[in-house]
Amino acid sequence: xAGVIQSPRHEVTEMGQEVTLRCKPISGHDxxxxxxxxxxxxxxxxxxxxxNVPIDDSGMPEDRFSAKMPNASFSxxxxxxxEPRDSAVYFCASSSLEPNSPLHFGNGTRLTVT
Amino acid sequence: xxxxxxxxxxVNVAEGNPLTVKCTYSVSGNPYLFWYVxxxxxxxxxxxxxxxxxxxxxxxxxxEAEFNKSQTSFHLKKxxxxxxxxxxxxxxxRDGQTxxxNLFFGTGTRLTVIx
Numbered sequence: 001x002a003g004v005i006q007s008p009r010h011e012v013t014e015m016g017q018e019v020t021l022r023c024k025p026i027s028g029h030d031x032x033x034x035x036x037x038x039x040x041x042x043x044x045x046x047x048x049x050x051x052n053v054p055i056d057d058s059g060m061p062e063d064r065f066s067a068k069m070p071n072a073s074f075s076x077x078x079x080x081x082x083e084p085r086d087s088a089v090y091f092c093a094s095s096s097l098e099p100n101s102p103l104h105f106g107n108g109t110r111l112t113v114t
Numbered sequence: 115x116x117x118x119x120x121x122x123x124x125v126n127v128a129e130g131n132p133l134t135v136k137c138t139y140s141v142s143g144n145p146y147l148f149w150y151v152x153x154x155x156x157x158x159x160x161x162x163x164x165x166x167x168x169x170x171x172x173x174x175x176x177x178e179a180e181f182n183k184s185q186t187s188f189h190l191k192k193x194x195x196x197x198x199x200x201x202x203x204x205x206x207x208r209d210g211q212t213x214x215x216n217l218f219f220g221t222g223t224r225l226t227v228i229x
Contacts, residue, residue: 004157031215043204043219056216091157099210100146100165103217105157 004106006092012112018080021109023092024073033093033103034067034077043091049075082113116141118207120220127195128228135190135203135223143211147188149179152202152222161203164188165210175199195227 005024013019025032033048047057052069060067064083069075079086089110093103117140127133139145146165150158162173169181179190190203202224206217 033216042221045216045218048216050215093157095215097215099208099215100163101215102148102160102163103158104160105150107155107157110155 004092004094004104006090006106006109008109009107010110010112012114013082014114015083016081017113018078019082019086019111019113021077021090021092021111023075023077023106025075025092025094026104027073028096029094029104030097031095031103032069032075033095034075035091035093035105036088037091037108038088046077046090079111082111084113087111087113116207116209116218118205118218118220120203120205120223122223123221124224124226126226126228129197130194133192133195133199133225133227135205135225137188137190137205137220138186139188139205139207140186141207141209143209145186145188146208146210147179147181148206148208148217149173149177149188149190150204150206150219151175152204158204161190195225197227197229200225200227 007022034046036044046059047067049069067077089108091108093105095101095103119138148163149161152158164171164181172178177192202222204222205220
């Protein structure tokens with residue numbers, strides 16, 4: 001299994017531009033999570049899906065952020081318009097249905113907004 | 115509400131010495147506890163978990179953790195540290211009674227093993 005795949009690995013963009021981050025979860029996993037990691041705030045859960053349905057999006061910072069999961073093998077996190085304070089590493093993770101199953105993380109997308 | 119505390123931002127230990135990375139948790143129901151490790155420019159990697167049963171849990175790379183219900187702790191340990199163990203370590207908790215699958219992470223502890 002290739003694990004959770006995220007693209008791009010690095011993204012540099014200018015303030016005001018739209019940014020789209022992509023994630024392919026492990027095949028057969030029912031849950032997909034988007035986390036953001038910064039030095040100041042650590043790891044924050046943004047949103048998570050169960051069977052492609054958003055379950056909890058209370059961690060999404062504001063309306064500029066949106067996430068979709070059109071099918072079981074693909075999810076996107078979009079920021080429009082981007083701001084410098086959005087600079088962070090964004091991780092996608094997936095897990096199976098069992099409550100004791102660990103999360104499997106991708107290698108992240110490092111976003112820099114100038 | 116669920117939460118995890120990692121009281122030490124940084125732990126330094128000499129190579130070959132035992133190491134401990136501390137974690138305390140708070141949940142309403144039964145805790146499912148996890149340890150993850152993060153190397154530079156990589157995602158978090160699962161090390162070990164406690165769900166139920168034996169309080170001493172063994173995981174990858176020679177790490178183990180001890181669940182202590184009375185102290186609500188789940189400290190990560192290794193008998194003999196390696197330089198390659200230097201990384202960022204995260205403790206995480208899930209409430210086993212809520213049915214939700216999301217994990218709550220601590221703020222992380224940076225472990226440095228000194229040659």
